[in-house]
Amino acid sequence: MGQSDIQAEAIRVAIVDDQAMVRQGFGALLDAQEDIAVVGSAADGSEAVQLVRRTQPDVVLMDIRMPQMNGLDATRAILDMPGLSHPRIIMLTTFDADEYVFSALQAGASGFLLKDATAEDLIAAVRIVADGEALLAPSITSKLIADYAARPAPRDNSALLSPLTERELEVMKLIASGQSNAEIAETLFLSEQTVKTHVSRVLGKLALRDRTQIVIAAYESGLVSPGR
Structure with missing residues (x-):
C-alpha cells in the first residue's frame, strides 16, 4: 500500500489553538501515527472555520479560549455549515471543570481533552471520537451532572x-x-x-x-x- 493510500484511509485531524507550541506538539504526536493525518492547523476560531471548509477533517481539536473567535463560536459555525460532512470536535481545555463545558456540549462538541493529557490519551481521544464515541472524562461528566442537579426540575x-x-x-x-x-x-x-x-x-x-x-x-x- 502506497503512502497516498494510507493517507486516504487515515483519520484527518485539524488542530486549533492560539499557542504555537500546542499546535506543533499535538501535530507531531498525531502525524507520527499511521492511522492519523494532520491536515492543517489554525490559531483562532475564524481561521478554524476556513480551515475546516478547505480541508474537511474528520476530527477537530478545538481550544475553547482564543482571541478573534472563541472555540464555542467556531464550533457552532462549523457544525452549522451547509453542505459539509461535519467533523467531530474535541474541545481542548486547561481546566477539568471548565465553565464552558455545558455550552460546548450543547454546541455539538463530542467531548473534552485536557491540554496536559498524555500522548497516549491524545491519540486515543482522536480514535475514540472518530469512531463515533463520546469523550467525557469522569470529572467532566461529574461537572455536567452537577450542573443539572443545580437547575430547577x-x-x-x-x-x-x-x-x-x-x-x-x-x-x-x-x-x-x-x-x-x-x-x-x-x-x-x-x-x-x-x-x-x-x-x-x-x-x-x-x-x-x-x-x-x-x-x-x-x-x-x-x-x-x-x-x-
Whole structure:
C-alpha cells in the first residue's frame, strides 16, 4: 500500500489553538501515527472555520479560549455549515471543570481533552471520537451532572422520546450513564453490532449528531436525572 493510500484511509485531524507550541506538539504526536493525518492547523476560531471548509477533517481539536473567535463560536459555525460532512470536535481545555463545558456540549462538541493529557490519551481521544464515541472524562461528566442537579426540575419533555422503542430507550439510558457499546452489549445480552444499530436508530430518530448529544437529550427529556 502506497503512502497516498494510507493517507486516504487515515483519520484527518485539524488542530486549533492560539499557542504555537500546542499546535506543533499535538501535530507531531498525531502525524507520527499511521492511522492519523494532520491536515492543517489554525490559531483562532475564524481561521478554524476556513480551515475546516478547505480541508474537511474528520476530527477537530478545538481550544475553547482564543482571541478573534472563541472555540464555542467556531464550533457552532462549523457544525452549522451547509453542505459539509461535519467533523467531530474535541474541545481542548486547561481546566477539568471548565465553565464552558455545558455550552460546548450543547454546541455539538463530542467531548473534552485536557491540554496536559498524555500522548497516549491524545491519540486515543482522536480514535475514540472518530469512531463515533463520546469523550467525557469522569470529572467532566461529574461537572455536567452537577450542573443539572443545580437547575430547577426539567419540564416533562418525554414526548420528545416517543419515536423510540423500549429497547432504544434502554440503550439511551446506558449511554447517558457512560457505558460504551461493548458494555451496553454485555448489560443487555446483545451483540455489539446490535447495540450499534440501536444507537444509530436513536441518533436518526432524534436527529442527533453523536453520543454526547444523546447524553444531553437523556437529561433534558427527563429520561435520566442527576443522582439516579
